[in-house]
Amino acid sequence: MAEGVRRLLGKPGAVDIRPYSRLLEQIESREEELRGLEDAELTRRATDLGNAELPYDRPDLVELCAVGREAARRALGERPFDVQLVGTMALLDGRIAEMATGEGKTLTGALAAAGFALRGKRVHVLSVNDYLARRDAEWMRPLYDLLGVAPAWIAEDSTGEERRTAYSADITYASVSELGFDVLRDRLVTDAGDRVLPEPEIAIVDEADSVLVDEARVPLVLAGAAEASDADAEMADLVRGLKPRIHYEVDEEGRNVQLTDDGIDAVEKALGGVDLYDENDTSVLPRVNLALHAHVLLQRDVHYVVRDGQVRLINESRGRIALLQRWPDGLQAAVEAKEKVEVSETGEVLDSVTVQSLVLRYPTLCGMTGTAMAVAEQLREFYELEVAQIPSNKPCVREDEPNRLYATREEKEDALVAEVARVHAEGRPVLIGTQDVAESELLAKRLADEGLECTVLNAKNDADEAAVIAEAGTHGAITVSTQMAGRGTDIRLGGSDMADRDRVVEAGGLYVLGFGHYPSSRLDDQLRGRAGRQGDPGGSVFFVSLDDELITANGGETTGYTADADGRIADEGWLAMVDRAQRIAEGRLLEVHRNTWRYNKIIDVQRQVVLEHREAVLTQGLGDRQLAVDCAARHGELVEEAGEEETARAARLITLYHLDRGWTDHNAFLAELREGIHLRFLGRRDPLDEFNRDAVPAFKGFLDEARARAAETFEEAEVKDGTVDVAAAGVKRPSMTWTYMVHDHPFSSDIETVVGRLKGRKSD
Numbered sequence: 020m021a022e023g024v025r026r027l028l029g030k031p032g033a034v035d036i037r038p039y040s041r042l043l044e045q046i047e048s049r050e051e052e053l054r055g056l057e058d059a060e061l062t063r064r065a066t067d068l069g070n071a072e073l074p075y076d077r078p079d080l081v082e083l084c085a086v087g088r089e090a091a092r093r094a095l096g097e098r099p100f101d102v103q104l105v106g107t108m109a110l111l112d113g114r115i116a117e118m119a120t121g122e123g124k125t126l127t128g129a130l131a132a133a134g135f136a137l138r139g140k141r142v143h144v145l146s147v148n149d150y151l152a153r154r155d156a157e158w159m160r161p162l163y164d165l166l167g168v169a170p171a172w173i174a175e176d177s178t179g180e181e182r183r184t185a186y187s188a189d190i191t192y193a194s195v196s197e198l199g200f201d202v203l204r205d206r207l208v209t210d211a212g213d214r215v216l217p218e219p220e221i222a223i224v225d226e227a228d229s230v231l232v233d234e235a236r237v238p239l240v241l242a243g244a245a246e247a248s249d250a251d252a253e254m255a256d257l258v259r260g261l262k263p264r265i266h267y268e269v270d271e272e273g274r275n276v277q278l279t280d281d282g283i284d285a286v287e288k289a290l291g292g293v294d295l296y297d298e299n300d301t302s303v304l305p306r307v308n309l310a311l312h313a314h315v316l317l318q319r320d321v322h323y324v325v326r327d328g329q330v331r332l333i334n335e336s337r338g339r340i341a342l343l344q345r346w347p348d349g350l351q352a353a354v355e356a357k358e359k360v361e362v363s364e365t366g367e368v369l370d371s372v373t374v375q376s377l378v379l380r381y382p383t384l385c386g387m388t389g390t391a392m393a394v395a396e397q398l399r400e401f402y403e404l405e406v407a408q409i410p411s412n413k414p415c416v417r418e419d420e421p422n423r424l425y426a427t428r429e430e431k432e433d434a435l436v437a438e439v440a441r442v443h444a445e446g447r448p449v450l451i452g453t454q455d456v457a458e459s460e461l462l463a464k465r466l467a468d469e470g471l472e473c474t475v476l477n478a479k480n481d482a483d484e485a486a487v488i489a490e491a492g493t494h495g496a497i498t499v500s501t502q503m504a505g506r507g508t509d510i511r512l513g514g515s516d517m518a519d520r521d522r523v524v525e526a527g528g529l530y531v532l533g534f535g536h537y538p539s540s541r542l543d544d545q546l547r548g549r550a551g552r553q554g555d556p557g558g559s560v561f562f563v564s565l566d567d568e569l570i571t572a573n574g575g576e577t578t579g580y581t582a583d584a585d586g587r588i589a590d591e592g593w594l595a596m597v598d599r600a601q602r603i604a605e606g607r608l609l610e611v612h613r614n615t616w617r618y619n620k621i622i623d624v625q626r627q628v629v630l631e632h633r634e635a636v637l638t639q640g641l642g643d644r645q646l647a648v649d650c651a652a653r654h655g656e657l658v659e660e661a662g663e664e665e666t667a668r669a670a671r672l673i674t675l676y677h678l679d680r681g682w683t684d685h686n687a688f689l690a691e692l693r694e695g696i697h698l699r700f701l702g703r704r705d706p707l708d709e710f711n712r713d714a715v716p717a718f719k720g721f722l723d724e725a726r727a728r729a730a731e732t733f734e735e736a737e738v739k740d741g742t743v744d745v746a747a748a749g750v751k752r753p754s755m756t757w758t759y760m761v762h763d764h765p766f767s768s769d770i771e772t773v774v775g776r777l778k779g780r781k782s783d
């Protein structure tokens with residue numbers, strides 16, 4: 020049995036992996052026989068496993084792992100390590116497998132995917148981006164071929180037909196956002212044959228903590244074309260002239276901005292003496308607020324970049340550009356006006372789904388990540404998922420040094436630059452993790468000024484990013500990077516071809532330097548994990564300063580310390596305070612997650628009612644049956660004139676139209692309700708109760724209302740050239756739809772911000 024497995028019997032809070040480890044010997048004993056088989060015979064052994072139901076019993080599990088190992092050895096030239104097989108078994112049991120960076124999660128997940136697929140289940144492997152979906156599917160394809168199952172992948176530019184074909188494969192790799200958008204688009208089809216997705220069965224989530232926890236509350240939105248909104252160039256110009264603290268105030272967390280009285284006067288004057296609070300014209304104030312928000316709170320190169328004449332959001336949790344992400348429309352246009360670029364199309368929200376609801380659609384959910392234990396509680400609470408902690412194949416020898424704490428940011432930067440210079444002189448490769456794009460660029464400039472040339476990795480496209488990171492382990496390389504929660508490429512010592520490996524090992528392996536802590540220790544660990552893969556030497560250390568935002572925003576003390584001449588604070592108490600600030604930040608994030616979860620729950624319940632009803636209309640002729648009752652006379656006439664089938668088609672289209680229209684309107688109402696509710700919260704009532712109090716009755720008559728409207732339209736529908744002219748009766752579908760993700764709802768009235776702030780106040 021492998022040393023790694025013997026070493027670890029599982030930590031508290033994690034599931035016991037011993038039942039899996041116990042099978043390893045039997046798996047190994049099958050190896051010799053399997054090596055002697057022809058490929059076709061090996062494939063047959065695999066497909067024979069399909070003659071039973073899930074879950075696998077022990078003999079079959081042994082057979083699956085043994086056959087899978089042999090197939091991987093032949094097809095990929097990689098014989099799965101014991102720990103990878105333990106990971107595969109944990110995934111097949113619906114667990115989250117925690118496996119450190121570079122342990123080979125792709126192969127572990129692929130063997131589990133094949134295991135599910137062989138038993139007739141459709142598997143979706145969810146990646147964090149299109150590049151990885153495609154790369155992993157193609158990488159694992161020879162293995163799947165040998166095991167007799169078919170993989171496919173989806174990318175942003177896949178057509179509807181390509182998607183349908185890909186989803187009908189045994190195993191489909193897709194990014195979470197593409198999957199979400201397909202779910203949303205499928206919800207709006209008017210012909211069941213237009214759907215691309217089959218019923219969800221099994222999801223294997225890569226980077227599970229990033230998707231299931233960090234991105235859980237991110238809504239994916241489907242919007243439909245309405246009229247374009249105007250770029251508010253006038254407002255953008257106006258707010259550009261306003262002065263901080265005189266005309267507007269920003270709250271401590273940098274999430275809200277408000278005009279002061281002087282600001283209000285200045286704006287009213289600049290607009291030719293309007294009254295911003297005129298009850299008869301409430302259109303001006305929101306425009307000012309949007310422009311102000313865009314101007315003050317959203318910073319170029321931190322929250323977005325301008326590229327090819329377009330404003331592109333930076334995905335804050337990954338430091339990458341997110342192609343399809345936009346802010347809610349008004350704000351997007353305001354930023355576009357601020358940056359003086361062409362304004363993009365706007366529209367109304369047709370529907371949305373959070374990442375959390377998206378993955379909860381799957382009856383079986385599992386996944387892998389390098390950092391799951393730290394969020395084990397959340398995985399249990401929100402998904403009923405348990406973590407299996409898989410030991411590393413070789414012991415990790417990375418040296419993680421304690422924090423180096425400095426009084427000020429300047430001192431922290433000086434110290435970091437000096438440290439980079441020191442290790443660089445020995446040829447040791449350095450990877451520096453920064454919080455955002457702007458910071459990475461400033462730091463790169465500073466390093467360059469000191470004669471330390473470095474590569475900056477930020478918000479590039481995913482494929483470029485993979486190529487850059489692959490070389491971060493080269494002798495003497497200095498790489499500055501924003502956070503890379505999404506798994507990229509392996510950092511091999513000595514460069515991607517490992518040509519110089521010995522020299523780099525000699526120098527101590529990859530050295531990871533964090534330029535400040537992330538809001539959660541898990542994100543820190545992901546950065547650290549870049550070094551010391553597969554038993555490689557390596558090290559990590561974080562440089563922190565008392566004026567880091569994490570510390571100032573989370574109640575850290577910033578006065579009364581003793582520092583040495585370089586500004587370094589060595590006192591244990593102060594170092595402990597840094598950890599505390601991070602724990603507080605983690606607690607706050609969890610609270611926000613819980614809150615959104617509660618809000619979304621009720622919306623999900625309502626959505627489910629609509630979706631079930633819609634399904635009956637779409638596939639079982641419910642609309643037609645209802646209209647035959649509600650509009651008996653007109654129904655009879657139409658059947659006479661156009662035939663039963665055509666009448667049923669018209670009834671379906673009309674009913675679906677009103678259901679979807681109603682849901683869009685209801686969504687807008689709920690969004691407004693959420694935004695407005697904080698005012699009542701100030702009246703000391705529980706905002707969630709308040710929300711439910713209004714959201715529930717507003718939905719009560721929903722289906723009846725849609726039915727009544729459908730009847731009205733149906734009465735008016737006329738037959739033209741043998742078909743019912745539903746368009747003439749007012750049934751209009753959006754001429755185009757598109758999708759986006761909303762990251763961290765930015766409006767000041769956002770309930771989470773308010774909840775967060777009031778909570779902060781209460782504990783004062």
Ligand SMILES: Nc1ncnc2c1ncn2[C@@H]1O[C@H](COP(=O)(O)OP(=O)(O)OP(=O)(O)O)[C@@H](O)[C@H]1O
Nearest residue numbers: 097098099100119120121122123124125126506509
């Ligand atoms: N059993 C094996 N034998 C040899 N090499 C392997 C084996 N399994 C995986 N590898 C190699 O290890 C490297 C890392 O694999 P992979 O990218 O799947 O790791 P990971 O766990 O997903 O890492 P990360 O956390 O960085 O995403 C790859 O180059 C892969 O080819």
